[in-house]
Amino acid sequence: MTTAEHVIIYADGGSRGNPGVAGSGTVVYAADGRTVLRDIVYVVGKKATNNVAEYHGMLRGLEAARDLGARRVEMFMDSKLVVEQMSGRWKIKHPDMQALALEARRIAESFDSVSYTWVPRARNAAADALSNQAMDAAAAGADPGIVGETVADTPASAAGSQVGSPAHWAGATSRPTRFVLLRHGQTAMSAAKQYSGHSDPELTDLGHEQARAAARALRERGDIDVIVSSPLTRCRQTAAAVAEELGLEVEIIDTLIEQDFGAWEGKTFEEAHALNPQQHDEWLADPSIAPPGGESLQKLHSRIRNTRRELQQRYEGQTVLVVSHVSPIKSFVRQTIDAGPHVVARMFLDLASLSVVEFFGDAGARVGSCLRVFNDTAHLRSSR
Known part of the structure; x- marks a missing residue:
């Protein structure tokens, strides 16, 4: 088993409902800050708060550090509350957190030094993603406890297997690259149901509202590492709302x-x-045919496939928010399910909707991609 004198830990926790289904995620690194020694996905329970879940994330990290034989521990969290309380600067009033803090301090006595440091959410993305996996597992009925753990020196056939994760059945041994696909908000042209390709209208007031609603939903999700956007104004404005929310x-x-x-x-x-019924019908039926002076669906799919591959290579194992349009987003989904062009006409994407796809990079994976979410608009209910 791997041992380490000095470890760096990133921990997080979350709850859907607060209190609600809760889970935590913890990543333990070697002293270089890059080599992952442990990934821990922990189900807290069906009715717990964010703060309690964050304490559990910290505890799992301290336990792992103890098991690794660490003498020096650096803990990083985006919970100001836990960091300040464990540093002794803030009082702990909640009885559940008092008990968890006491347990943490008992473990900490075995180390030569322990430090607690606050970091912004964007720097805690890996642990945040694991906590979301834990909440997914809790919502699916998993009992409290560790439901997924990657341990250094674990055989490749077992590493990375996590409850509720496609990595288990895909045969993948590494994290997938996740693309969260956000369609832009409403414009005057979309409201009028006009073809809006390279035209550059701005968002309407409702469109801005939709963008803010999506941004709030993505903040609660909390696992976005990178934001990329189409160059057109409607996407830039939608992406800017999310960027402001996530920093x-x-x-x-x-x-x-x-x-x-x-x-x-x-x-x-x-x-x-x-204008030309026959030409329009032929375009709808044949992806190789372009509108007069325009771009064919086949050509679009080729450029989006190349873009996806490039992004996957650049941001391997991370979560990338892609703010784009109907046709590019459908292309991402089509690539994910490995389908022909006929599926495009059978998909419908609402304005400001969210879809989630994953691509596995390891050559040994039995399945190379997975569709997780399609056309989610739950966040827009308050905007309608």
Whole structure:
């Protein structure tokens, strides 16, 4: 078993409902801050608070450090409350947290030194992602306890197997690259049901409201590492709302732009069809045919596939928020389920909807990708 004199721990916890289903995630690194010694996914229970879950994340880290024979421990969390209480600067009034803090201090006595440091949520993304896996497992009925753990020196066939994670049945031994796909909010053209490809309208008031609702939902989700966006204004504005909420920067990627509808730009379906019914019908039936002066679905799919592969390589094992349009998002989903172009017409994407797909990088995975969520609009109920 791996041992380590000095470990660096990132821990987090969360609750859906507060109190509600709760879980924690913990990542234990070697002293270099890069080599992962332990990943721990822990179900706290069906009715616990965020703060209690965060304490459990810290506790699992301290237990792992003890098992690793550590003498020096550095703990990093995005919970100001836990950091200040464990540092002795704030009082602990909640009885559940008093008991957890006492247990933590008993373990800490076995180390030469322990420090507790606050970090912003964006720097705690790995532990945050594990805590969300734990909450998923809790919601699925898992009992309190560790439901997923990767241990250094564990055989590759067993490493990374986690309850509630596609990695288990996919045969993957590493974290997938997750793409959270956000369609932009409403514009005047989308409200009028016009083809809006390379046109550049701004969000309406409702569109801004939808973007803020999506941003709040993504903040609660808490596992976004990177934000990338189409260059068009409607996506930039949607991405900016999320970036402000999460404290992240937005990277503009030109190839995430919508399909070019050419001569049909600004027309409704009926208007475009009336211009040349046969040509419009052929375009709908054949992905290799482009609108007059525009871009074919086949060409769009090729550029989005290349963009996805490039992003997966650059941000392997991370969660990337992609703010884009209907056609690019459908292309991501099509790649995920390894389907032909016929599926595109059978998907519907609402404005400001969220979809989630994952791609596994290891060559030994039996399944290379997984669709987790499609067209989620629960966050928009208050905006309608």
